[in-house]
Amino acid sequence: MSAHVNPMDRRYSGEHPVRTVAYLLADDKARLALAVVAFAVKHSPTWLLPLVTANVIDVVVQHRPIGELWLNTLLLLAALALNYPFHVLFVRCLSTAVRRMGTGLRSALVGRMQQLSIGYHTRMSAGVLQNKVIRDVESIETMVQQAGDMGLAATMMLVGGLVVIAVRVPVFLPVFLVLVPCAALLAMKLRNRMRTDNEVLRREVEQLSTRVSEMTTLIPITRAHGLERAAMRRVDGTLSRVLDAGLRVDLVNGRFGALSWMSLNMIGVACLAGSALVAYYGWAPITAGDVVMLSAYFGSLTTSVIMLMNLGPQIMKGLESVRSVGEVLQAPDLERNAGRATVDQVRGAIDFHGVGYAYDTVQAVRDFTLSVAPGERIAFVGPSGAGKSTVLNLVIGFLRPTSGRILLDGRDMEELDLRSYRTSLSIVPQEPILFEGSITENVTYGMTDVSPERVRQALADANALEFVDALPEGEATVVGDRGARLSGGQRQRLAIARALIRDPRVLILDEATSALDTHSERLIQEALERLVRGRTVFVVAHRLSTIRNADRIVVMRDGRIEEVGPHDDLVTANGAYARLQAAQLV
Known part of the structure; x- marks a missing residue:
């Protein structure tokens, strides 16, 4: 194996990409743990606010001691004041871990590309390799960043809110455990109905891009044959379809957006009215503040579940990019020079002895024998x-003979470190x-x-x-x-x-x-x-x-x-x- 083999190489075949991502971030475990702690502190106002609001309302309604008002106010102000320094700490820790991982992956990919054989590079599109270095690594970085930001925000809101409900009004905990996921699923269901029309619009816009590109390329031919009107008709037809698809998407988005908003808020009203009835008739020991708190938590927890669901496609895209990167980092088609003799000086005598080379099943060079003197x-x-170019590639060492031998100054090239020869x-x-x-x-x-x-x-x-x-x-x-x-x-x-x-x-x-x-x-x-x-x-x-x-x-x-x-x-x-x-x- 050549030098600079990255330890990440073994982490792709037969392993779930989630474990691979964990391995890629292993060197920054302490930094990531600190990021989670910092996020918990800086995000605490979002789930504390409904609780503090409930306490303040109860102080007013029940005429509790005014000191409780100041205590709750100071608690919330302290949480808000901590947001800035802990947010900066969180961003610094998470960003450092993610950027270090991305840089390490790109360095490993570039290093592996330098080790892979010319045959591999001949078969693999340069654009595909470039996409793996740029886009795939970017997708992995985005996945981790989104999981660390949106994922933590949603998770901590859910955990914080449910813990407060379990402690403050435990009788409503089962209701929330059923109602919140159902409301989130309803919102996702309505949103999925819009995807088909959005997909149609995207395809029409892509078709328009193709038509405009064709039109600009063909302008000399169009002008030479007086076909300007025909060219405009082709583009105008696509423009009409884009217009129709765009209007349809706008109408559908508006209709389902309004329906989604109305449905969620109606469930929220039902939650508010239900908790108010429970408090009014004394069916459970809850206060007026608890009613407001439960209503606020319903909206926040539903939004958190939707956020976690929306993370799914981004995470799947990132995990697929992990597999894509692994295809290069574990490609076996390497030019192996490690352990072979270094070439310190070259005179230039090259001897071919019965050399043959086959590309898969195609024999490109057969029984090639030739002695070349220095100079x-x-x-x-x-x-x-x-077979001319194949012989040149054999001389360079891009290809190794599948039969026969090539001697450089009397030494078998199969035993030489070809990097030093080149x-x-x-x-x-x-x-x-x-x-x-x-x-x-x-x-x-x-x-x-x-x-x-x-x-x-x-x-x-x-x-x-x-x-x-x-x-x-x-x-x-x-x-x-x-x-x-x-x-x-x-x-x-x-x-x-x-x-x-x-x-x-x-x-x-x-x-x-x-x-x-x-x-x-x-x-x-x-x-x-x-x-x-x-x-x-x-x-x-x-x-x-x-x-x-x-x-x-x-x-x-x-x-x-x-x-x-x-x-x-x-x-x-x-x-x-x-x-x-x-x-x-x-």
Whole structure:
């Protein structure tokens, strides 16, 4: 197993996500316990108020000593005064625990992504992984925050209210234990009736978004064919459906909202009248203050039950996100380097001995045998699907052979820590990969203490200095997302500069000039000539004219080597390479 394996890894398979969340928060148990205590203190006025109100009413109605009035008033004022400091303490404790958990999860996810094999990343959408790091962790954080805020508020209101009722008027406790859940279920039932129409409205709005997106994309075609009216009709039809659905939702929401409010308040009136009758006729020893208290608690406890029910979807979403995050943290497809020998120096001799590689059941490379000397330039050509890119990935170590062996300077690569080997390797891909940063940051990515002079020399050797100096901020110019502010040829020259500054012993060029215009290709070919000197180079090229100077050209078909030799020898042999060249000259 690679370094930086997170202890959270084992907490997902076959375990309920609630236990997983408890494990994720385990380091902050004391902080969370303090948060619960702080919440109990700061939230106490909400369930004390009906009790204090009842006491005050009884003091007035029964002409009790005035000191009881001041005592109850001071009790409530003290509880209110404690709200601010204990609320701040609660937020600090809960927020710290939740944010630490989220940061730990995101760090574990990012670390795991760096350990997972390239095969895994090829199969898994980058957008899906990004969603797990951002949205799924956010859902888990929101779930814990909501449970710690709304959940505690509802729970403490229920516990506090029921305890007060049990002590003050125990005869009404069974009534509340039945009446409050029934009232809450009634409210939820009425609310659920509205969900169908809201879902229809949401789908219509999503359809409108799609229509508007299509319309803006098709504007050039629409204008070119005079189809403006047809485009407007498509959008207008969707707008009409959104209008109808919106009006229907508003009407339903209004109708059921009023019905829900009326039903709950009618039950509340029944509770008030019932308790008043009990007090009036003396059926139970309750006071006028108790009648007011019971009426107030009915509304508060019903609201608390509804709050707990409303937490359900948020908690389910959060628990599903726990499972989603676990899919990455426990993905078994790791590149395993731990315990393998470190590569301290690379000469560049690479030998393939009967190498084969299969993607599932598809054999991409078969019986591939080739010895490459240090400093030799090897080019791979052949039709699409011949296995060229698979061979490059085997050289990089992104893939491990399913049969045969690859030797690096006489050592089996299966026994080597490939991370240490790759510090001596550079890749110039067909589509250069740049990030939102300056030119210097992109060229020196992952390197420290690189002098400005060294950066400029790499840019000069890559034929990039001319366009870099013409930019407003030179090497400090930000290239934009994926290099969006640069042309394809400029991005490729920065990729070459990035390779040059690392002074690699092994170089991979994967279709490095296939998508460029003639001028850019000439500049890049000149830069590549400087880059390949004295290095072991593997090139995949579509244009055969770009590999004439290779020491050997390997012609592949169906994962096998069909021909090997220098350009002139292969042309003279009039075999597969000569046929490929003739096809490109047609």
